[in-house]
Amino acid sequence: MIEIKNISKSFKDKQVLFDVSGKFEKGRTNLIIGASGTGKSVLLKCLVGLLEPDVGSVLFDGRDFSRANKKLTTEIRREIGMLFQGSALFDSKNVEENVKFPLDILTDTPEKEKLEKVNHCLELVGLNKVNQKMPSELSGGMKKRVGIARAIVNDSKYLFCDEPNSGLDPLTAIKIDDLILELTQKLNTTTIVVTHDMNSVVEIGEYIMFLHEGKKLWEGNNKKILKTNIKQLNEFVFSNKLMKKIK
């Protein structure tokens, strides 16, 4: 479980996050949603340690990440898998090397076992016979899948996904959502997904935190979100014509 307590973050004079707290349980997909510029990605970066919150703490199963010494920071980071918005695959490495990278760097696993694990993870994300391809030869959806395979290859306990559906067609986006949900349940990870995609909210939102102008305005799940009376959340959820008609 990941718990955040009273997170605030500002850049120079501009405060981006205001006293955000919440609990992200293990084995379910936790979503952080909100319009662009509301601080979702900043919150995610605070969670994974790429940014340091000004105030507040991030607890990974009770271990305070924001005040951790270097040893504990490295220990926690090695339990984290992250899918970046642009996949962040290493351009100079092929698919197999990209997925194998955390094992090469962080473990002493024999090469044969590493390759078995890589192939298993690629199979889990539905990719076959792409081991030798370079990232530039892959489609957007395939890159995301490789990114997910790399994120889970080291038996990560915590899986973070930053806008996993951005730049994907609706069908591929649904497949990626299903994959994240399936992996979370199968591997029992604490999964946090930052998104503003309403399909994801409806499909996989087992826990949803809604951010508005840097503040947590609402939390609940995909069933409750369609019945809320909060104006800002309604504007976000029913922003397109289709959702308005459904309402």
Place this chain on the structure above:
Amino acid sequence: MISLLERREKFRTYFSLTINECIKIGYDSLFIVSIVSIFMGAVTTIQTAFNLVGPLIPDYVISLVVRDMTLLELSPTIIAIVFAGKVGSNIAGELGTMRITEQIDALEVMGVNSSSYLVLPKIIASLLMFPILVIISATLAIGGGYLAGVLTDVITGQEYIYGLRYEFNPFNIPFALVKSYVFAFIVASISSFQGYYTSGGALEVGKSSTNAVTNSCIAILIADYVLAQVLL
């Protein structure tokens, strides 16, 4: 700089990365270094002959001038500027692109010290390869001078070799090597810094590459003056 030495990965990781960088930085620069060096030596020979022609000055002075200019200044400094243009811009561009495409963030999230993992092998490889490039450059420049001198009848082969040996100061070689180590460190560290701290998009990556080259060139020229003042 301190962060380069913190939270390091396994030795074999750095070993393979450094070998790869040595190939990229050293071997891949051989062609341009060779071309520049041969012509540098050839032009120096012709221009020295043009300026020193006269009955009181013996011809072997031409190769003496080529030798000393090559060892003291041309090979370490001009090749360092070529090195900054080729390798420096490449390092800054590569790291800058990795930064804006979140590849550096990905390393950090995995618990890898990204600066140590990405920058340290480049600095070590530069320190290993650039002095070798300077030695090759000096050899080729002197060879280029010989060819130009002999083919244009400016100087005979015998006189050229006599001039190369005449009143040779052996300190010039360690001086050139000291310069090459300093310049290699300057180019690798400035370029890595510019690339690693890129923020923004493709435009900023281009700016980082340009800054890497211009800042490296200025730093090389300042270091060149300081080293000459201190060591000679």
